[in-house]
Amino acid sequence: MKKITLAFLLACSLPVFADPIVGYVDTAGYEAKTPEATLKAIQDFFHQKFPEVKGDAFIDGSMNWSEGERQYDKFMTGRMHDDFDAPVGYPEVIAEGKKLWETPLPDGKKMADCFAHGGKGAANDYPKVDEKSGKVITFERALNDCRVAHGAKPLDYGDMKKGMGPLSDIARKLSDGMRIKMEIKTPAELAAFERGKAVFYGRTGKFEQACANCHIQHAGEVARSEELSPIIGQAAHFPVFRQDKKTDGLHLVTLQNRYKGCQKSTAADKPIKEGSDESNDLEYFHTYISNGLPLSSGIFRK
Amino acid sequence: MKKIIFLAILAAMMLQGCKTAGQHSADASGEAKKEAKLEMDPAKLFWSNGKGMGNCSACHAIPADTSGKPAGNMGPPMIGMKDRFPDIAKLKAAIADQKAFSPNTMMPPFGRNKILTPEQIDVIAQYIYQY
Numbered sequence A: 001m002k003k004i005t006l007a008f009l010l011a012c013s014l015p016v017f018a019d020p021i022v023g024y025v026d027t028a029g030y031e032a033k034t035p036e037a038t039l040k041a042i043q044d045f046f047h048q049k050f051p052e053v054k055g056d057a058f059i060d061g062s063m064n065w066s067e068g069e070r071q072y073d074k075f076m077t078g079r080m081h082d083d084f085d086a087p088v089g090y091p092e093v094i095a096e097g098k099k100l101w102e103t104p105l106p107d108g109k110k111m112a113d114c115f116a117h118g119g120k121g122a123a124n125d126y127p128k129v130d131e132k133s134g135k136v137i138t139f140e141r142a143l144n145d146c147r148v149a150h151g152a153k154p155l156d157y158g159d160m161k162k163g164m165g166p167l168s169d170i171a172r173k174l175s176d177g178m179r180i181k182m183e184i185k186t187p188a189e190l191a192a193f194e195r196g197k198a199v200f201y202g203r204t205g206k207f208e209q210a211c212a213n214c215h216i217q218h219a220g221e222v223a224r225s226e227e228l229s230p231i232i233g234q235a236a237h238f239p240v241f242r243q244d245k246k247t248d249g250l251h252l253v254t255l256q257n258r259y260k261g262c263q264k265s266t267a268a269d270k271p272i273k274e275g276s277d278e279s280n281d282l283e284y285f286h287t288y289i290s291n292g293l294p295l296s297s298g299i300f301r302k
Numbered sequence B: 001m002k003k004i005i006f007l008a009i010l011a012a013m014m015l016q017g018c019k020t021a022g023q024h025s026a027d028a029s030g031e032a033k034k035e036a037k038l039e040m041d042p043a044k045l046f047w048s049n050g051k052g053m054g055n056c057s058a059c060h061a062i063p064a065d066t067s068g069k070p071a072g073n074m075g076p077p078m079i080g081m082k083d084r085f086p087d088i089a090k091l092k093a094a095i096a097d098q099k100a101f102s103p104n105t106m107m108p109p110f111g112r113n114k115i116l117t118p119e120q121i122d123v124i125a126q127y128i129y130q131y
Helices: A002-013 A035-049 A055-065 A067-080 A090-102 A139-149 A164-173 A187-201 A211-217 A255-264 A277-288 B002-036 B042-047 B088-100 B118-129
Strands: A240-244 A249-253
Touching: A035 A187, A055 A067, A067 A240, A090 A164, A090 A249, A139 A164, A164 A249, A187 A211, A187 A277, A249 A255, A255 A277, B042 B118, B088 B118
Parallel strands: none
Antiparallel strands: A240 A249
C-alpha cells in the first residue's frame, strides 16, 4: 500500500512536458523507413519544389524567398559587428557567454578542459545517443555535465540571458564552419531518430498542427507576413539573435527555445520545454536533416 | 517484476488522471473568460490573431480586399466561395473540422476543438461567402 501511495505521489508530481500528439501529417519523408531514406525524400521534395535553392543556400532559410529579409539581415549583421552601433541585448549576451566559458569552475578547471581541442569542433560531436540509457545527449547537456563535474550548478536550459543560452552561443562558435556529419546506426540511435521524427510529424495543440505542416508541406509559403523556412538548414545555424520588439534590440534564441516558440503558435497548452527528452529527441532528428551543411552560431535571424 | 509493471501502469493511469483533471479546470476558467467578451464581428475574427480570434488571415488572403493588411498564402485565397461551396453548410463544416475532409491539412479544427463557437463560425462563413 505504501508503494502505491508513493507511485501516486510520484505520478502527480511528475511534470507533464508537452501536449499529446493527436495524429501525424503524411508529407515528404513521413513514410520513409530509414534515416537515409527520410533525408533523401525530404531533399528530393525541396529540390523539386525549389530547384533554384541549392546546397549551402538552405541555411539562409526564409531569406531564399524574401529579398527584403535578406537586406534586413545584412543590415542587422553589420550593426552587430559595429561596436558603436551594436543593438541592445547583443553585447550583454556575448559578455555573459564569454564569462561562463572562461571563468574557472569551483575546482579550478575551465570549460575548455572538458572537451578535446579546447572545445574546437566539440559542438559537432552532438547530439549523440547514450547507448546505456538510450537518451539523446545534446551539446548543451554536455556543457552542463562539465559544470557539474567540476563543482558548479547546472544552468537553466531555458534561460537566454544568464543561463545556457549565452554559454551555448559562445561554445558553439568554436565549431563554426564545420559540416554536420551525423551517422545513425545502432538500435538506440535508430530509436532516438524515430522518436524525434514522431515529434516533427506529430500534430499537437488546439490547432493540431505539426512542424512538418509548416516546415515541409508549406515551406516557402507565407504565414501572415513571414516566409516559412524549410527544415533543411534550420538546425545548422543556432543559436540566433532575433529582433526584440520590447527593447528594439536583440535577444538570443537557442534551437530548443525556438521549438517551444513554434509550438506555442499551434495553441499548445504545454509547449515542448528546453532540455526535455522530447525536445532532445526532436533535435536529434532535426539535426540529421541538415547533414552536410556548415554550422554557424550567433547569427542574426528575424 | 510483475509488481513493478503493475505500479508503472498504475502510475501512468494516475498521471493521465492528474493531467485531465488539471485541464478541465483550466478549460473551465478559459471558457468563462471567453464568454465575457465573445467577438462576433466577422471581419475582426477573420483578420485578427490571438486568443478568441479566428486568425484566418495568417493563411488565407482576400484578393478583393485591397486595404493592404498582411495575409498569408498557406491556404487557398477567399475567392469564388459560392462556386466552390454551393452549400454554405459544407463551408461551415470545413471551418469546423477540415481534417475530416483532408487528413493532411494544417487547417485548425476550429469547431471540433472549440477554438470558435458555432455562432462565430456562422458569421465568418457568411463574411467570406460574399467573396
